[in-house]
Amino acid sequence: MKLLLKLAILISSISGLANAAEKVCIDPGHQAKGNMQTEEVAPGSSKRKPKVAYGTKGVATKKPEYQLALEVGLKLRDALKAKGYSVFMVREKNDVNISNKERALMTNKAGCDVYLRLHADASENSSTRGVTVLTSSSKNPHTKSVQQSSDKFSKAILSEYTKATGFKSRGVSYRDDLTGTNWSTVTNTLLEMGFMTNPEEDRKMASPDFQNVMVKSIVNGIEKYFREK
Template sequence: MKYKLSLVLTIFCLGLILTSCARADHKVTLEKDSVKQQVMITAQTLTPLAATVTPAPKPLMPLIFLDPGHQLKGNNELEYLGPNSKVKKPKVTSGTRGISTKKTEFQLNLDVSLLLRDILVAKGYRVQMTRDKNEVNLSNKERALMANKAKADLFVRVHADGNDKSTVNGISIQYPIENSSTKTIKAKPSKLAAEAMLKAVIKETGAKSRGIVPRGDLAGFNWSEVPSVLIEMGFMTNKKEDNLMATKSYQEKLAKGMLIGIEQWLAEG
């Protein structure tokens, strides 16, 4: 009898132990599941670090400074040819005039410069101009100093030519050279810009090339501290070129050629 009672008590105790263990295992499982769930929620709510990074600003596009040559009224007051020069020349003239169209050079220069400005801006370049109207009073020295102050990547002076002989025609581009009048001329990059621009303009217009021309006698060059060129778009004293340059379609060809030349020069660095 005692043996049976002992056996029953033993079985009962074993049952209690097993039940307790099962509950403990269940508790552990729940705790693990809870931790797992908490970790998952935390991971889902994390913000990626990359989303908070501010992108670097884009570099500025090159600045092209345009100078439509001349103005409505010339200024015969004198200014020094350069920083180190003792020679003086008139500050600015009003330019030549079309032999056939009677169009003034200062107006032609402005018309083409405005077209060039617009296509440069459309390509993303920064553009400044010495003038956007004819009623100004700016000397050649002052125009160069404006480009210097702006720290232009290229100073483009837009002109048309004239000659006593009406048969003379073609396009040339001038560039500065170091001389006793200058201070800090960018001669080498100016020459490269002149070469690139002339090649492109001749290709676009089909005009005769008169080559690139070094100049040391122009205040607009001698006062310049940035790369600079001066394009002579054609001869207003030549009837054919005068009539061509008066048309918008030809002006657009001139502007496009200048743009292509500028871009090629910039690309070659």
């Protein structure tokens, strides 16, 4: 038994060292107060968008999206660190003023291997539900170096997340108008964790126990990507 225990500890230690070679960036979307000043949507682009939108809020819980994103983000940080990963957090509090462009540049500078942006969705139709991952298309001239890896990363996160949560998969949405994506030189995806305008999904995502399920599934998705890349 002692030999088996020592072997288990050794394997865990080796796994932790391997994971430490991978650096994950977590970007909890939005912030306590939006910033409607504008910035370029991509390097060299004449198109501009607000630096940070206000986000949505729970139709049942009244919880703002920025708060939900941070709650999940902090739990995800702790879960990844417990597995030995290096983690870079774009924000660890709600009272910040960091634009989408700045978030991407921070991640680039931090030398992250993957960049995960956490958000929640909204719709005028309260019956709309499910999970979407967003990343750039193969036609985007600004993201050519990471588009294919970002596509694989997006699909890995979506697969594991929907499997664990039971939320409907709405697939990958290829968007070339996302500032944080266009400025990123890191493999990336934006996870719309569910619809806060759907009462059932809103209540589930606000539940600490269900957040643990969400976090575990995201960790599984990250590990799936690193394992298969």
